[in-house]
Amino acid sequence: MSGQLDETRRGERLRMVEEQLLARGITHEKVLRAMRDVPRHAFVPDAYRSAAYEDRPLPIGHGQTISQPYMVATMTAALDLDQTNRVFEIGTGCGYQAAVLAQLSEEVISFEWVSDLAATAREALRVLGIDNVRVYAGDGSCGLKDGKLYDRIIVTAGAPQVPPEVRAQLADRGRLVIPLGSRHHQEITVLRRIGHDYEEERREGCVFVPLQGRYGW
Numbered sequence: 302m303s304g305q306l307d308e309t310r311r312g313e314r315l316r317m318v319e320e321q322l323l324a325r326g327i328t329h330e331k332v333l334r335a336m337r338d339v340p341r342h343a344f345v346p347d348a349y350r351s352a353a354y355e356d357r358p359l360p361i362g363h364g365q366t367i368s369q370p371y372m373v374a375t376m377t378a379a380l381d382l383d384q385t386n387r388v389f390e391i392g393t394g395c396g397y398q399a400a401v402l403a404q405l406s407e408e409v410i411s412f413e414w415v416s417d418l419a420a421t422a423r424e425a426l427r428v429l430g431i432d433n434v435r436v437y438a439g440d441g442s443c444g445l446k447d448g449k450l451y452d453r454i455i456v457t458a459g460a461p462q463v464p465p466e467v468r469a470q471l472a473d474r475g476r477l478v479i480p481l482g483s484r485h486h487q488e489i490t491v492l493r494r495i496g497h498d499y500e501e502e503r504r505e506g507c508v509f510v511p512l513q514g515r516y517g518w
């Protein structure tokens with residue numbers, strides 16, 4: 302669970318939730334609550350702090366971005382989290398999505414390809430007292446070597462396919478959310494595992510930075 306979150310700029314978060322999320326049909330109360338609580342501005346570089354609650358992605362360095370609030374909410378809602386879930390995230394970036402997931406689950410294990418970003422994300426989470434996220438630097442597309450199954454898996458970079466080792470780590474009745482498609486355009490895709498079968502549902506279009514590593518571009 303998270304400790305003390307930063308209460309400043311709460312008014313801007315309430316407006317973000319009203320105008321960007323509720324107005325576009327996101328009604329999952331738990332997701333809305335997490336996004337009212339997590340201080341997005343604490344995850345963006347100083348130069349973009351004033352823009353932290355705007356309706357768009359923002360640069361976080363190394364050619365990467367923090368996703369638009371609406372996209373974070375959409376993917377989080379699609380995961381349909383339960384407080385007991387263990388979550389595997391690929392693409393920590395600045396750590397904002399991980400912080401939102403952490404409010405709604407037991408534990409988040411997050412992998413980030415760029416080690417500088419992993420370090421910055423770790424520090425932002427520490428400062429906010431969010432202690433149920435573990436951030437590792439490395440290629441998350443190869444899955445985790447812990448041999449465990451995860452209830453929920455989220456990939457926050459655009460991918461040409463579901464990385465097979467990652468898919469194999471999805472627990473029965475689990476859900477995996479990933480932007481699948483071409484390098485420049487993807488669709489939010491939800492995979493549900495039922496025994497040995499996977500049901501795939503394609504949702505809205507999106508544009509994410511490309512997945513790197515073994516199963517990336």
Ligand code: SAH
Nearest residue numbers: 367392394395398413414441457512513514
């Ligand atoms: N969830 C993030 C979004 C970050 S953008 C947030 O809230 O800010 C996607 C991130 O995925 C980038 O930081 C990129 O470096 C990372 N990434 C791309 N391919 C990866 C891989 N194979 N393993 C781990 N991280 C990866």
